[in-house]
Amino acid sequence: MITRLRVRAFTAADAGAVAALHARAYAERSWPSEAARAAYFRELLLHNPWADAEMPSWVAEDEAGIAGFMGVMTRRMRFAARPIRVAVACQLMVDPGRPTGFAALELMRRYFAGPQDLSVADGANDAARRCWEACGGLASPLHTLHWVRLLRPARGLLHLAGGRALNLLGGPFAALADACLRFGPQVKSGLREEPLEAAGLTEVLQRLRSAFALRPDYDVWDLEWLLGQARAKRRHGELHGALLRDRGGRAAGWFLYYLNGAVSKVLSVGGGRSELPGVLEALFEHARARGAAALEGRLEPHVAPALKGKRCLLQNRGISTLLHSRDPALLVPFLRGDALFTRLEGEWWTRFNGEPAPAALPKKPRELPQKPPAARKRKVALTPF
Amino acid sequence: MQASIIDELSALFDEALHIEVPSPDTDLIDSGLLDSLQLVQLLLQIEERMGKRIALDEVQLDDLRSVSRLAALIAQSE
Numbered sequence: 001m002i003t004r005l006r007v008r009a010f011t012a013a014d015a016g017a018v019a020a021l022h023a024r025a026y027a028e029r030s031w032p033s034e035a036a037r038a039a040y041f042r043e044l045l046l047h048n049p050w051a052d053a054e055m056p057s058w059v060a061e062d063e064a065g066i067a068g069f070m071g072v073m074t075r076r077m078r079f080a081a082r083p084i085r086v087a088v089a090c091q092l093m094v095d096p097g098r099p100t101g102f103a104a105l106e107l108m109r110r111y112f113a114g115p116q117d118l119s120v121a122d123g124a125n126d127a128a129r130r131c132w133e134a135c136g137g138l139a140s141p142l143h144t145l146h147w148v149r150l151l152r153p154a155r156g157l158l159h160l161a162g163g164r165a166l167n168l169l170g171g172p173f174a175a176l177a178d179a180c181l182r183f184g185p186q187v188k189s190g191l192r193e194e195p196l197e198a199a200g201l202t203e204v205l206q207r208l209r210s211a212f213a214l215r216p217d218y219d220v221w222d223l224e225w226l227l228g229q230a231r232a233k234r235r236h237g238e239l240h241g242a243l244l245r246d247r248g249g250r251a252a253g254w255f256l257y258y259l260n261g262a263v264s265k266v267l268s269v270g271g272g273r274s275e276l277p278g279v280l281e282a283l284f285e286h287a288r289a290r291g292a293a294a295l296e297g298r299l300e301p302h303v304a305p306a307l308k309g310k311r312c313l314l315q316n317r318g319i320s321t322l323l324h325s326r327d328p329a330l331l332v333p334f335l336r337g338d339a340l341f342t343r344l345e346g347e348w349w350t351r352f353n354g355e356p357a358p359a360a361l362p363k364k365p366r367e368l369p370q371k372p373p374a375a376r377k378r379k380v381a382l383t384p385f
Numbered sequence: 386m387q388a389s390i391i392d393e394l395s396a397l398f399d400e401a402l403h404i405e406v407p408s409p410d411t412d413l414i415d416s417g418l419l420d421s422l423q424l425v426q427l428l429l430q431i432e433e434r435m436g437k438r439i440a441l442d443e444v445q446l447d448d449l450r451s452v453s454r455l456a457a458l459i460a461q462s463e
Contacts, residue, residue, distance in 0.1 A: 134425045
């Protein structure tokens with residue numbers, strides 16, 4: 001038997017109980033201590049640069065305590081010239097150890113009723129998607145897909161196939177094959193790389209302000225905080241990135257990705273529409289030069305046209321990007337590639353999953369093998385798929 | 386009319402959700418029989434089998450607490 005639920009705003013005093021709930025709901029996620037987990041909930045949800053008391057995170061409680069939780073991070077964006085508030089949902093959970101009634105739906109309805117112009121959840125599982133859709137939201141069909149670019153095709157395919165044993169056995173052969181083969185022609189981007197700092201990213205976003213109907217509205221301080229958070233995440237490897245300038249010195253685009261010895265993961269890539277193909281080539285070359293076997297990114301509609309001819313595979317992992325707005329006009333840019341909304345604008349960079357122990361962190365790519373002289377002459381372009 | 390909807394809903398609980406509801410007036414939440422995800426699944430089944438769409442953003446969740454209240458909601462929409 002459960003008693004009536006009450007949904008109210010999350011406060012700092014709830015962090016310990018919410019962390020305990022998180023530990024029960026996601027037992028596989030590793031945190032050094034409950035205190036560290038609680039501190040992270042406070043830091044991310046109450047002390048982020050955009051924290052807004054009008055758009056809080058929510059707890060559902062009954063007489064037995066907190067039965068459910070929904071995290072909310074506010075973001076500032078612009079829709080054409082109009083500033084809008086976006087509420088990014090994360091960590092929707094209910095207590096798995098007892099009946100919680102309609103707690104998840106009560107939390108979601110309360111969240112949707114907030115003053116935000118747009119509600120977004122990325123990285124949602126199937127259960128969350130079904131609840132979201134039942135409450136009137138929608139799942140973006142394109143964002144469910146992920147593109148994969150093989151950079152060292154034999155090793156990349158081994159990692160995609162998965163399995164530690166397969167990688168151990170096949171790794172040396174794959175490395176040898178990759179040393180002899182080239183996966184398609186290498187295209188020079190014609191763009192100049194420089195280290196990506198908050199100021200550079202602000203500059204390129206400012207330049208693109210008229211190129212996208214919906215786009216993030218950051219200042220340098222916002223981005224310093226955000227990039228610092230993204231750098232602290234080690235689960236997918238070390239964060240690498242670059243700002244790209246064209247021959248005239250204009251900021252043309254950027255990329256950010258986590259480099260590891262398996263499938264490296266793109267956090268954010270963007271640029272002007274005409275410059276994005278070159279930005280992608282620069283990204284591929286950057287990762288290839290650092291030993292990446294493959295790169296994976298979410299299929300964001302603004303990037304989709306630039307992937308033409310880039311020899312990418314597509315995967316559907318059942319991870320959804322969910323949208324909801326009382327104003328349907330705000331949803332249109334997501335569907336027609338007119339929204340600059342990367343994983344950096346969502347919740348993918350957060351560390352609610354905890355971080356693996358140092359020994360379990362993703363391996364860096366191994367030392368790059370030197371190609372034998374004969375192999376240098378023998379460029380074999382694989383025609384994929 | 387409502388009695389036949391109750392029968393249809395009871396069968397749906399049994400066959401689609403594998404939940405045996407003791408009576409049409411049993412409180413599905415208080416008794417712990419139904420959670421959010423099962424409710425969503427139930428609404429999908431109602432739409433599929435009975436052709437009735439219940440939008441959660443247009444109803445009170447309390448109207449879905451028992452089979453009889455759910456049947457009343459469906460009957461109203463007919």
